[in-house]
Every structure is written in structure tokens, then in C-alpha cells.
Amino acid sequence: xxxxNEPDIVVTDVNKIKTxxxxxxxxxxxIGAFPTSTFxxxxxxRLEDAQSAVGASTxxxxxxxxxxxxxxxxxxxxxxGAEEVIIVNTNYGASSLSYTITNELLANALLVLADEDFxxxxxxxxxxxEAEGESNTVIVNPxxxxxxxxxxxxxxxxxxxxxxxxxxxxxxxxxxxTTLASFKxxxxxxxxxxxxxxxxxxxxDTNALTLAQSGCWHAAFTAGRAVNKSxxxxxYKALQGSDSKSVFPITTTSGKIDWENLVDAGIxxxxxxxxxxxxxxxxxxxxxxxxxxxxxxxxxxxxxxLTFTDVFGEDNNEPTLDFVKGLFExxxxxxxxxxxxxxxxxxxxxxxxxxxxAKLFLEIPEVVKHVKLExxxxxxxxxxx
Amino acid sequence: MTKKKExxxxxxxxxxxxxxxxxxxxxxxxxxxxxEDKKITTQKQFDKYYKDYKEFR
Numbered sequence: 500x501x502x503x504n505e506p507d508i509v510v511t512d513v514n515k516i517k518t519x520x521x522x523x524x525x526x527x528x529x530i531g532a533f534p535t536s537t538f539x540x541x542x543x544x545r546l547e548d549a550q551s552a553v554g555a556s557t558x559x560x561x562x563x564x565x566x567x568x569x570x571x572x573x574x575x576x577x578x579x580g581a582e583e584v585i586i587v588n589t590n591y592g593a594s595s596l597s598y599t600i601t602n603e604l605l606a607n608a609l610l611v612l613a614d615e616d617f618x619x620x621x622x623x624x625x626x627x628x629e630a631e632g633e634s635n636t637v638i639v640n641p642x643x644x645x646x647x648x649x650x651x652x653x654x655x656x657x658x659x660x661x662x663x664x665x666x667x668x669x670x671x672x673x674x675x676x677t678t679l680a681s682f683k684x685x686x687x688x689x690x691x692x693x694x695x696x697x698x699x700x701x702x703x704d705t706n707a708l709t710l711a712q713s714g715c716w717h718a719a720f721t722a723g724r725a726v727n728k729s730x731x732x733x734x735y736k737a738l739q740g741s742d743s744k745s746v747f748p749i750t751t752t753s754g755k756i757d758w759e760n761l762v763d764a765g766i767x768x769x770x771x772x773x774x775x776x777x778x779x780x781x782x783x784x785x786x787x788x789x790x791x792x793x794x795x796x797x798x799x800x801x802x803x804x805l806t807f808t809d810v811f812g813e814d815n816n817e818p819t820l821d822f823v824k825g826l827f828e829x830x831x832x833x834x835x836x837x838x839x840x841x842x843x844x845x846x847x848x849x850x851x852x853x854x855x856x857a858k859l860f861l862e863i864p865e866v867v868k869h870v871k872l873e874x875x876x877x878x879x880x881x882x883x884x
Numbered sequence: 885m886t887k888k889k890e891x892x893x894x895x896x897x898x899x900x901x902x903x904x905x906x907x908x909x910x911x912x913x914x915x916x917x918x919x920e921d922k923k924i925t926t927q928k929q930f931d932k933y934y935k936d937y938k939e940f941r
Binding site for chain 1: 911939
């Protein structure tokens with residue numbers, strides 16, 4: 500027992516705090532069906548805390564979401580991982596636990612999540628691309644429509660984010676290419692960072708992760724990297740598989756999907772960089788919007804950084820407009836200095852007695868995806884030295 | 885009351901706009917698209933389609 504005046508040292512475990520540097524948008528929101536009905540939502544920085552909050556004494560076999568937790572907290576040499584993970588439980592308040600996320604459960608979870616601040620949304624489950632509609636017709640799974648409505652709504656409220664999650668695609672579906680085209684159309688302007696189609700296989704593991712776990716692994720990977728970092732043709736050092744070209748081989752059967760269709764639709768795919776060494780890289784980090792993921796992340800980052808909430812309650816006059824201009828100028832300088840943008844233009848005007856309108860124009864560089872090397876050779880005559 | 889009269893009464897009392905106002909805001913755009921080619925004239929029909937839509941997984 501220490502006395503009051505005796506010098507002592509007290510050690511306690513506290514949550515890890517990550518230093519936020521410019522270019523980080525690393526807060527993840529994770530929706531899952533966990534084996535408890537008493538937990539609704541909370542933010543975690545440690546896996547152990549999350550596991551004890553959403554877990555149970557025995558984890559039911561069908562509970563996919565619980566098994567995803569270690570991967571959403573993953574970090575490695577290439578990525579610092581998520582700054583924090585906000586977990587929402589679809590089983591909150593349920594009279595009997597269900598481990599399937601229906602459209603209604605997802606939509607209810609999104610209502611809970613709407614006021615939270617996060618950068619990436621992940622579902623601790625696999626959402627199939629296709630669902631069976633009326634009279635055996637195949638449609639784009641309505642859960643994607645629900646997610647897109649949430650993307651649009653949050654973007655309107657200056658809380659932009661992107662989805663990184665597993666997408667279940669049946670390579671044998673004969674309606675696949677039509678549904679894939681509808682999926683691309685749905686997310687044609689924004690929303691998807693990475694729709695993970697191919698299981699990740701971690702180097703130290705015997706088996707590949709489930710698709711749901713792979714979605715979480717990829718969410719954590721991207722979260723821990725600066726927003727201007729593309730994954731196009733970059734090696735995932737922690738992975739040894741899998742190869743999308745094998746999972747979705749080239750097909751000539753009408754209606755079926757192959758890896759080329761997936762790349763064209765902006766679905767995330769991987770391939771071997773070196774099959775013998777089992778190194779894996781991203782084929783193309785293009786999103787359904789048609790540009791690289793990093794373009795969408797930088798755009799969202801810039802939109803989110805403009806803290807307009809500071810001018811609420813201020814007089815609608817010139818000094819306030821000057822303050823807003825200063826905000827834009829500050830962000831422009833930072834973004835240009837850090838090479839996130841090549842240019843930024845803006846225009847700020849009054850649009851009514853209690854309204855300020857700002858127009859923002861961002862010039863974001865695309866990434867290099869094609870190299871044209873022109874080679875010429877000249878044969879030189881042999882000459883004795 | 886005959887069945888025909890009952891249906892007419894249900895139809896007269898039904899307003900699609902009002903029914904849609906109770907739909908979860910994030911389900912709404914997708915649900916509107918889902919029922920765009922369907923003729924919904926009673927609350928019962930609406931409830932059936934909405935139930936189906938909510939149960940997708």
C-alpha cells in the first residue's frame with residue numbers, strides 16, 4: 500500500500516489515440532448483425548473493446564458479422580488502419596436474433612448512423628449483386644439502392660463517405676452482365692470506393708478469408724492510407740491471393756460475368772503480380788463513377804473539410820463572406836501544397852437574407868493507367884577498336 | 885356490404901402519397917422505383933409490396 504506522500508507510478512490501459520495528419524479520412528462505420536440485442540451503436544479504437552461490447556459467451560455459427568471484427572481493426576506496414584470504428588448492430592432491440600441483414604434492418608441501421616461522422620461505410624456481411632424480384636425476374640439487390648439513397652442523403656448534408664464492402668457475384672449467373680450494368684448506373688456519380696468481389700487471402704493464413712471478412716480487410720486497408728493514394732496496380736503486401744482472373748475467368752457465354760466486365764463496371768478485383776511468390780495486386784482501382792477511387796476520396800475529403808458550420812449564427816454580411824473566402828483559401832493552399840489538387844476555384848455570394856452560396860471547382864489529377872513506350876533501334880556496324 | 889363495394893371504399897380511402905410518407909427515407913427511392921410499373925390502389929396492396937421490398941437480403 501502506498502502512502503500519500505510516497506512517489507509512485509500508476510499504469511492504466513487507455514484507448515489508442517492516433518494522430519490525425521492531413522489527408523487522413525480513416526473513420527469507418529460498420530453495420531453488422533451481432534449476437535446481442537442490447538448493443539445499438541458505439542465507437543471503438545480497439546478490437547478487444549468491440550468484441551466484448553457486441554459479443555456473447557458463445558458466438559453462433561451463422562453469425563458472420565462477429566468474425567469480421569478482427570479485419571476491420573487490421574493494420575499493417577502499408578496501412579495504419581482505421582482511426583476509429585463506429586459499430587451499429589442490426590439486432591438491437593430484436594426479440595429474436597437474426598444473422599441476416601434485410602433491406603429493412605439495413606435502412607434502420609442507416610437511420611441510426613446518419614448523425615455520425617465517418618468516411619467509409621462497410622457492412623459486416625456480403626451483399627449480393629443480384630436478388631430475385633417478382634415472377635423469377637433478377638434485379639439489382641435492393642440493398643444497394645438503399646445504400647445509394649444513404650450516400651446521396653449524407654453527401655447533401657456535407658457528410659460524404661464511400662462504401663467499401665463485399666459484393667457477392669455469381670460467376671455462373673446468366674443475367675450477370677445486365678445486372679452489373681444496372682449496378683454501375685446506380686452508382687454512376689458516387690458512392691462506391693471498393694466493391695470487393697474476390698476473397699483476400701492473408702499470407703500467414705491457410706485459407707482465404709470469407710468475402711465479408713475480405714470487405715472489412717479492404718475497408719481497414721484503404722482507411723489507413725491517405726486519400727490521395729490510389730491502389731491501382733499496387734501490391735497488397737499482406738496478401739497472397741486471391742486472383743480475380745481465376746475466380747471470374749473470361750467467358751464468351753452471353754450474359755455471364757468475367758473479370759473484364761467487373762473491371763469495366765468499377766468493381767474491385769485483384770490479380771497475381773508474381774504467381775510463384777504469391778504477390779497480389781489490385782487490377783484497377785476505378786469506381787463505377789469511372790474515375791479512380793482516389794479522385795472520389797479527394798473530392799469527398801475537400802467537401803468535408805470546409806467547415807461551414809462555423810458561420811451558422813454569424814451575420815450575413817461582408818465580414819462573414821470574407822471569413823468563408825478565408826476558409827476556401829486556406830484549404831486551397833493546403834491542398835495545392837500537398838499535391839492533392841492541381842487547382843481549386845470558388846465563388847461565394849449571398850443568396851438571400853439568411854443564405855450564403857458557395858461554388859467550388861476542384862481539379863483533381865487522375866492516376867496513370869497507360870504508358871506508351873516508343874522504342875527505336877539503330878543497328879550499328881562492327882568496328883575494330 | 886358486397887365485396888365490390890368494400891374494395892371501392894378501400895380505394896377511395898387510399899392515398900399513395902400518404903402511404904409513402906411512412907416509408908423509411910433510405911428505402912424510399914428504391915421502393916418508388918420498385919413499384920413504378922405497378923398499379924397500387926389499396927393499402928393492402930401497398931403493404932404487400934412494401935413487406936416484400938423490406939425483406940430482400
